[in-house]
Amino acid sequence: MAPPSTAIKGGPTTARGRRTRSALVTAAREVFEDVGFRDARISEIATRAGTSYGVFYNYFTGKDAIFDEVFTGVMGEMFSASQAPTGVGDPVEKIRASNRRYLTVAARNARLIAVLEELALRDPQFRDLKLRMREPFLRRIEAGIRRFQEQGIADAHLDPRMAASLLGGMIEHFSMLWFIHDADFDEDVAVDTLTRLWAHALGLQEQAGDDRDVPVPATG
Amino acid sequence: MHSSPTTARGRTTRALLISAAREVFEADGFHDARISDIAERAGTSYGLFYTYFSSKEEILDEVLTEAMADFVPASLAAAGVSDPQERIAIGIRRYLDAARRHARLFGTLEELALRDPKFRELKFRIRAPYVQRIEDGTRRLQDRGLADQDLDARTVATMLTGMIEHFTLQWFVYGIEADEDLAVATLTRLWVQAIRLQPPSG
Numbered sequence: 001m002a003p004p005s006t007a008i009k010g011g012p013t014t015a016r017g018r019r020t021r022s023a024l025v026t027a028a029r030e031v032f033e034d035v036g037f038r039d040a041r042i043s044e045i046a047t048r049a050g051t052s053y054g055v056f057y058n059y060f061t062g063k064d065a066i067f068d069e070v071f072t073g074v075m076g077e078m079f080s081a082s083q084a085p086t087g088v089g090d091p092v093e094k095i096r097a098s099n100r101r102y103l104t105v106a107a108r109n110a111r112l113i114a115v116l117e118e119l120a121l122r123d124p125q126f127r128d129l130k131l132r133m134r135e136p137f138l139r140r141i142e143a144g145i146r147r148f149q150e151q152g153i154a155d156a157h158l159d160p161r162m163a164a165s166l167l168g169g170m171i172e173h174f175s176m177l178w179f180i181h182d183a184d185f186d187e188d189v190a191v192d193t194l195t196r197l198w199a200h201a202l203g204l205q206e207q208a209g210d211d212r213d214v215p216v217p218a219t220g
Numbered sequence: 221m222h223s224s225p226t227t228a229r230g231r232t233t234r235a236l237l238i239s240a241a242r243e244v245f246e247a248d249g250f251h252d253a254r255i256s257d258i259a260e261r262a263g264t265s266y267g268l269f270y271t272y273f274s275s276k277e278e279i280l281d282e283v284l285t286e287a288m289a290d291f292v293p294a295s296l297a298a299a300g301v302s303d304p305q306e307r308i309a310i311g312i313r314r315y316l317d318a319a320r321r322h323a324r325l326f327g328t329l330e331e332l333a334l335r336d337p338k339f340r341e342l343k344f345r346i347r348a349p350y351v352q353r354i355e356d357g358t359r360r361l362q363d364r365g366l367a368d369q370d371l372d373a374r375t376v377a378t379m380l381t382g383m384i385e386h387f388t389l390q391w392f393v394y395g396i397e398a399d400e401d402l403a404v405a406t407l408t409r410l411w412v413q414a415i416r417l418q419p420p421s422g
Contacts, residue, residue, distance in 0.1 A: 169386035
């Protein structure tokens with residue numbers, strides 16, 4: 001076993017080590033957002049984190065490794081922030097709340113997502129990263145559709161995996177148009193339309209008629 | 221913008237340049253594409269390129285406009301088909317066929333648009349007529365009482381075309397596996413149900 005001091009990818013064991021590592025991840029994120037991946041320089045990341053080029057390599061094997069780490073963090077944040085709220089019983093309201101939450105957190109992270117998108121279009125390694133990041137979202141939507149189907153409230157003829165991929169793609173694509181390409185949309189109309197399209201598409205039966213005013217759930 | 225060539229020979233050269241540019245963009249991407257390669261592949265010269273186009277951007281615009289023409293049948297009602305659901309299914313199948321043919325090219329545009337606002341504008345302009353036709357079609361269905369009138373037709377068109385656009389990118393550019401029949405069936409069902417399409421009365 002290698003001693004901890006030479007274990008490159010093991011987590012740092014001291015508080016100071018953890019602080020440095022986390023400063024590097026934060027700095028890397030900023031640099032990637034500013035200049036993209038290819039033009040990002042490790043020396044710039046290290047300087048911005050208040051440390052040195054050499055120290056960077058105590059924590060990460062390279063730019064790929066820290067990019068992966070930045071992304072895993074962002075996706076984790078997006079995944080939990082877009083979770084449907086507990087305590088909301090009506091399936092349509094659940095969808096509405098999680099659509100709104102997804103758009104909120106996607107707006108915050110749009111710049112970085114665009115960096116990955118751009119890389120993924122050209123490079124298989126980043127495409128795999130992108131698909132890996134997407135997978136938990138798809139699985140969550142798929143599980144939700146399956147549950148609705150089992151409860152007999154959603155269209156049983158839909159293939160849950162394919163429907164999840166398509167409906168997930170719809171919101172993903174829309175958020176890129178909105179936040180990266182600066183298309184002009186009204187948030188309430190966007191959330192409402194997304195929610196209706198999802199609910200109708202899945203054949204969800206709304207509990208008290210379609211046109212009642214629904215309270216908008218509080219979001220962060 | 222240069223004016224269109226007036227002679228048959230000029231039109232031929234221009235068309236050859238466009239199709240050569242398409243091949244070069246697909247092979248090398250936009251940034252690495254060289255005008256000399258485009259000219260050579262079209263059997264003409266570097267200097268002559270500039271008789272027809274002022275820049276690489278301008279010919280890209282032309283290449284994309286031509287490719288988008290291939291999507292027109294996907295957004296027009298299929299001749300002789302009156303059932304709206306059947307029309308949507310045919311439109312989706314046609315879209316997928318066109319998207320398959322042009323996947324590389326639109327992958328390149330997507331990449332450019334993610335980086336550069338100038339290409340973002342191009343991307344919007346190129347897809348706008350398609351989205352507009354979907355919006356008009358949705359509105360017609362709403363006017364006839366065949367689709368949910370509470371939906372905002374513009375936003376619906378953006379979102380539903382986004383669903384299919386996103387899927388084709390996944391399928392044809394990222395190479396994820398998908399069964400075509402299942403894809404068409406699911407896209408159609410989601411689309412039809414999303415707008416609450418009613419069967420025509422009578």
